[in-house]
Amino acid sequence: MSTANQAGAVIQQRWPRTGNRSKRVLPGFGLSLGISLLFISLILMLPLTGLVMEVSAMSFDQFWFVITDPRVVASYKVTALAALSASLFNGVFGLLLAWVLVRYEFPGKRLIDAVVDLPFALPTAVAGIVLATLFAENGWYGQWLSNLGIEVAFTPVGIVVAMAFTSLPFVVRTVQPVLEELAPEDEEAAVSLGASDALVFRRVIFPALWPALLTGVALSFTRSLGEFGAVIFIAGNMPYVSEVTSLMIFVRLQEYDYAAASAIASVVLLVSLVMLFAITLWQARYLKRVEGR
Amino acid sequence: MTITVDGINKRFGQFQALNNVSLNIPEGKLTALLGPSDSGKTTLLRIIAGLESADSGQVAFSGKDVTKLHVRDRNIGFVFQHYALFRHMTVAQNIAFGLESLPRKQRPPKSEIQKRVSELLEMIQLPHLAQRFPAQLSGGQKQRVALARSIATRPKILLLDEPFGALDAKVRKDLRRWLRNLHDEFHFTSIFVTHDQEEALELSDQVVVMSQGNVEQVNEPTELYARPDSRFVFDFLGQVNVLSGELKHGSLSQGNARVTLPGIQHQGNAQLYLRPHEVRLATVPAEHANLPLRIEAVSLIGSEVRVELRPEGWASEGSDNIWEVGISHAEFNDQRPARGDLRYAVPEVGHLFTGKDTQPETVSWAEADSFPRVRLIN
Numbered sequence: 001m002s003t004a005n006q007a008g009a010v011i012q013q014r015w016p017r018t019g020n021r022s023k024r025v026l027p028g029f030g031l032s033l034g035i036s037l038l039f040i041s042l043i044l045m046l047p048l049t050g051l052v053m054e055v056s057a058m059s060f061d062q063f064w065f066v067i068t069d070p071r072v073v074a075s076y077k078v079t080a081l082a083a084l085s086a087s088l089f090n091g092v093f094g095l096l097l098a099w100v101l102v103r104y105e106f107p108g109k110r111l112i113d114a115v116v117d118l119p120f121a122l123p124t125a126v127a128g129i130v131l132a133t134l135f136a137e138n139g140w141y142g143q144w145l146s147n148l149g150i151e152v153a154f155t156p157v158g159i160v161v162a163m164a165f166t167s168l169p170f171v172v173r174t175v176q177p178v179l180e181e182l183a184p185e186d187e188e189a190a191v192s193l194g195a196s197d198a199l200v201f202r203r204v205i206f207p208a209l210w211p212a213l214l215t216g217v218a219l220s221f222t223r224s225l226g227e228f229g230a231v232i233f234i235a236g237n238m239p240y241v242s243e244v245t246s247l248m249i250f251v252r253l254q255e256y257d258y259a260a261a262s263a264i265a266s267v268v269l270l271v272s273l274v275m276l277f278a279i280t281l282w283q284a285r286y287l288k289r290v291e292g293r
Numbered sequence: 294m295t296i297t298v299d300g301i302n303k304r305f306g307q308f309q310a311l312n313n314v315s316l317n318i319p320e321g322k323l324t325a326l327l328g329p330s331d332s333g334k335t336t337l338l339r340i341i342a343g344l345e346s347a348d349s350g351q352v353a354f355s356g357k358d359v360t361k362l363h364v365r366d367r368n369i370g371f372v373f374q375h376y377a378l379f380r381h382m383t384v385a386q387n388i389a390f391g392l393e394s395l396p397r398k399q400r401p402p403k404s405e406i407q408k409r410v411s412e413l414l415e416m417i418q419l420p421h422l423a424q425r426f427p428a429q430l431s432g433g434q435k436q437r438v439a440l441a442r443s444i445a446t447r448p449k450i451l452l453l454d455e456p457f458g459a460l461d462a463k464v465r466k467d468l469r470r471w472l473r474n475l476h477d478e479f480h481f482t483s484i485f486v487t488h489d490q491e492e493a494l495e496l497s498d499q500v501v502v503m504s505q506g507n508v509e510q511v512n513e514p515t516e517l518y519a520r521p522d523s524r525f526v527f528d529f530l531g532q533v534n535v536l537s538g539e540l541k542h543g544s545l546s547q548g549n550a551r552v553t554l555p556g557i558q559h560q561g562n563a564q565l566y567l568r569p570h571e572v573r574l575a576t577v578p579a580e581h582a583n584l585p586l587r588i589e590a591v592s593l594i595g596s597e598v599r600v601e602l603r604p605e606g607w608a609s610e611g612s613d614n615i616w617e618v619g620i621s622h623a624e625f626n627d628q629r630p631a632r633g634d635l636r637y638a639v640p641e642v643g644h645l646f647t648g649k650d651t652q653p654e655t656v657s658w659a660e661a662d663s664f665p666r667v668r669l670i671n
Binding site: 185189190193196199208290291 | 342343344363364365366368369370371373375377378379380381382390391394395426428439442443445446
């Protein structure tokens with residue numbers, strides 16, 4: 001009818017049919033995406049490009065020589081092992097902490113919840129100095145541990161402690177929201193079917209949790225790979241024993257060998273990226289299967 | 294298994310969820326816990342299941358005290374309103390969960406579990422969906438899987454918390470029928486919670502009406518409908534027309550409305566409750582009743598024509614001052630009542646409430662039938 005045509009005309013006037021812009025409800029998509037991309041470029045992509053350019057100035061032989069230097073390779077081992085231990089430790093302890101924070105009510109709960117973020121807020125160098133003081137042979141913890149014959153400060157164990165400290169929030173903060181959203185009915189259903197508490201955890205709670213837990217552990221691991229400030233104060237930094245890769249980068253910078261520093265940095269970067277991508281891909285596939293999307 | 298609930302009290306902070314509730318659930322029957330929200334029906338079900346503990350009181354299965362028994366040892370099947378399927382497990386894995394959770398000694402071998410699962414899948418008519426994940430199922434399918442999961446270990450007691458509450462009307466109706474058949478086939482002692490009086494009356498062998506943490510009435514559906522004990526039960530079981538007034542010399546009056554109540558001695562305030570089908574409409578007042586009403590709306594949908602009327606010169610209690618009367622389609626075609634017409638309600642059976650907590654007295658004007666029936670004449 002004529003009224004319908006009029007209405008159509010009005011709509012056409014207000015929303016010119018160029019592209020599918022008219023279908024968006026929220027305005028400002030172009031602007032917000034533009035700003036976001038600009039920021040990502042300036043803050044993330046440009047420095048990375050600089051890194052790649054620095055590396056690409058080297059020949060492959062030079063590059064290979066730098067990154068396979070025995071001392072550097074030893075640092076890879078130390079770093080990877082320490083980061084793995086730290087992130088696994090955080091996987092267990094962070095899960096426990098998240099569980100306690102979500103499941104139980106107790107005085108001081110909010111305080112602990114806030115303290116979890118402390119490693120993010122604290123300058124890592126401060127954390128390193130504090131840890132080194134505590135675990136030194138005459139420190140509060142160190143004197144007890146040395147009585148037991150355990151040395152932490154200035155050994156690879158110290159590196160693990162520092163890495164675990166700085167990356168704990170990753171696990172807690174990724175697991176916590178998932179735990180909060182777990183429907184209590186799922187557990188009640190499992191228990192009403194006769195499952196023991198251990199079985200409920202193993203077959204109902206943990207499977208719902210572990211994509212988040214894995215992400216948390218992976219984040220914790222990659223963060224630990226690059227940890228510098230907290231580690232160097234407690235590591236002792238003995239070549240081949242307790243030198244981390246980020247320290248090797250620093251050492252090369254001190255020698256004004258920017259290309260070598262970039263080369264080693266690019267290895268760390270590559271490992272981190274590959275890990276994060278792999279986890280994201282795997283998680284998307286897993287969720288797709290379960291969610292039926 | 295019979296279920297006995299004795300003197301259960303439950304408090305959530307300041308809120309008294311259950312107030313000294315005692316109840317007998319007969320073996321092999323399907324019992325409905327019916328009530329509005331916050332009436333304590335779900336809390337009672339969860340206490341029977343062992344998912345919640347009572348502040349005081351006792352729960353017994355076949356005379357055996359289970360109050361202190363953990364839910365996992367009570368051997369009950371429990372069905373949740375929102376299915377509570379394990380979303381990372383397939384349909385088959387969900388159904389097998391109960392069997393696989395049995396202690397090692399009682400656990401059947403893998404092949405037997407598989408057999409039982411396919412039996413159950415057959416029973417819920419979803420064998421083709423065995424390898425799907427819950428997210429890929431519709432609501433009705435999910436609830437059927439949840440049911441199959443809950444009865445996999447052959448419990449004697451099946452407890453269902455608003456099992457059809459999250460489903461749409463059509464699916465709900467199918468599932469209702471299906472649950473009834475399932476119950477008749479397996480002879481569980483079942484309890485289901487609902488706020489839908491139609492569902493309760495249609496599906497159950499026994500209805501427990503609850504309100505504010507108390508059991509209001511327990512009876513078979515037909516008896517319950519015929520003889521509600523209290524105003525609450527009356528109000529809750531569907532539409533009801535109320536004349537509230539002054540009772541004097543066997544006559545209840547308010548404004549220009551008047552009903553003679555043969556054989557009633559009580560004096561003072563009283564309310565007469567009339568169901569839509571217990572009232573006829575006439576164009577002239579009957580000898581025993583003068584209830585003038587004006588037609589507000591006529592609805593032809595359904596097996597009966599529903600006529601909504603507004604009191605003329607008096608007021609009704611509740612239901613927005615509206616009376617509802619059901620007449621047959623034949624009657625409707627005869628008389629064609631229309632919006633704005635004046636009619637007189639002629640009660641045939643009524644229920645008179647006098648005191649505060651007394652049971653109603655049923656009044657019948659059967660002799661009205663011996664008079665020439667007053668018909669609608671246009």
